[in-house]
Amino acid sequence: MTAKSAFPAVPQRLGLYPVVDSVAWIARLLEAGVRTIQLRIKDKRDEEIEADVIAAIRLGERFEARLFINDYWRLAVKHRAYGVHLGQEDLDVADLDAIRAAGLRLGLSTHDNMEMDRALAARPSYIALGHVFPTNTKQMPSSPQGLEQLAAHIKVLGDYPTVAIGGISIDRVPAVLATGVGSVAVVSAITQSADWRAATAQLLELAGAGDE
Numbered sequence: 001m002t003a004k005s006a007f008p009a010v011p012q013r014l015g016l017y018p019v020v021d022s023v024a025w026i027a028r029l030l031e032a033g034v035r036t037i038q039l040r041i042k043d044k045r046d047e048e049i050e051a052d053v054i055a056a057i058r059l060g061e062r063f064e065a066r067l068f069i070n071d072y073w074r075l076a077v078k079h080r081a082y083g084v085h086l087g088q089e090d091l092d093v094a095d096l097d098a099i100r101a102a103g104l105r106l107g108l109s110t111h112d113n114m115e116m117d118r119a120l121a122a123r124p125s126y127i128a129l130g131h132v133f134p135t136n137t138k139q140m141p142s143s144p145q146g147l148e149q150l151a152a153h154i155k156v157l158g159d160y161p162t163v164a165i166g167g168i169s170i171d172r173v174p175a176v177l178a179t180g181v182g183s184v185a186v187v188s189a190i191t192q193s194a195d196w197r198a199a200t201a202q203l204l205e206l207a208g209a210g211d212e
């Protein structure tokens with residue numbers, strides 16, 4: 001896949017990509033060396049999370065990290081986040097032109113071929129593919145795509161920046177990376193770990209912090 005993104009580029013390898021629900025997590029993971037990260041707070045009004053979005057963006061800037069805001073694209077644009085992550089339903093309502101005009105990177109979720117085609121038409125900065133394995137973190141309407149399907153999708157996408165998500169535990173990371181995907185996004189592998197520092201260090205060792 002050689003089509004260039006219509007949004008600012010991200011490195012082809014985003015490396016370890018924790019997806020977390022608080023500024024406290026953003027701060028401790030950036031301190032620990034993470035350089036690609038997402039603030040994912042669900043089901044709040046913009047006014048309720050604006051201060052958190054601002055604080056997360058500031059931290060991202062301070063650590064020269066790639067900080068994506070999930071869902072809340074208006075706040076991300078208003079406060080100039082590094083990027084926004086959107087799902088397929090978000091595509092129905094989000095103003096992609098406004099996100100592009102503000103110079104933000106865009107990541108889009110996909111779960112199958114049809115969604116990949118729809119996402120590619122928007123020419124985002126990266127494509128996320130999931131869920132790879134069963135996950136307890138989010139209720140998913142579809143079945144896990146598994147490693148074979150993930151590898152097939154990565155092959156089609158060629159050098160397009162890609163992110164795998166869903167049920168990725170530390171022991172599964174080598175097999176996920178073997179598909180050629182540029183990044184592994186994780187929630188519970190870090191936030192539900194008995195020792196998040198050790199888990200993060202191990203994940204960084206395996207997946208890296210992403211290309212400069």
Ligand SMILES: Cc1ncc(COP(=O)(O)OP(=O)(O)O)c(N)n1
Pocket residue numbers: 017019038040070071085086087088090107109128129130138163165185
């Ligand atoms: C890196 C990454 N990939 C996928 C998702 C899921 O986004 P979405 O489908 O919009 O679902 P919600 O996260 O909004 O529940 C993600 N957040 N990050």
Ligand SMILES: Cc1ncsc1CCOP(=O)(O)O
Pocket residue numbers: 019130131134135136137138165166167168185186187188189
């Ligand atoms: C937000 C999201 N989107 C697809 S799977 C998922 C949750 C991933 O969480 P975990 O890494 O704990 O399986």
Ligand SMILES: [Mg+2]
Pocket residue numbers: 070071085086087090
């Ligand atoms: Mg979403």
